[in-house]
Amino acid sequence: MTAEPPAQTPPTIRRASAADVPAIAALYGHHVRHGTASFELEAPSEQRVGERLEAAAARGLPYLVAELDGTVAGYAIANPYRPRPAYAWCLEDSVYVAAERHGRGIGSTLLASLLERSADAGFRQMVAVIGDSANTASVRLHEKLAFRHVGVLENVGYKHGRWLDTVLMQRPIGAGADTPPR
């Protein structure tokens, strides 16, 4: 008989607070420095990450962390897709999981919760702008959460010595386009 793999403890999903800023800055900074998912070239300071958290809170935007074994294992935020007012009900998600904790369902749990809370807040569409066509993990994560592919912008970024695409994916949330926004 083959032994069952050990069960993974599910993360606790909760709203991010000021106390999480150093952990979020370290986690995101790693991905900025070493990856191509973010098109930032320099890791933002803790102060800047804190300002972004405050700005999200002031606008009622969901900003979540996944806590596992007492530490921040990942975070997710939904930002306005574009600033002009007719886009007011459309968000863009970002999900980042600590490199040593990839592939354990943390990203899926975070994104599912982000979608639910964004829908509850009255938003109608979620867009993913995925840095790098080679980012299979992010594409798969979004497919799993029912995003559909809507296009690829080719070679719009340049980082770590190569041109980078963005993969655009989208899904309705809440009533989607079935009714006017409230």
Ligand SMILES: CC(C)(COP(=O)(O)OP(=O)(O)OC[C@H]1O[C@@H](n2cnc3c(N)ncnc32)[C@H](O)[C@@H]1OP(=O)(O)O)[C@@H](O)C(=O)NCCC(=O)NCCS
């Ligand atoms: C993308 C990311 C958030 C996924 O988080 P995660 O916790 O590893 O994801 P999950 O464990 O919930 O896996 C989600 C799905 O993607 C798949 N997946 C995860 N990593 C994968 C990889 N490297 N290659 C292929 N598929 C992968 C999983 O198998 C799962 O699909 P399944 O349930 O059908 O098997 C994480 O890899 C990450 O932080 N990457 C760097 C930053 C980034 O790209 N963020 C997205 C910005 S839009």
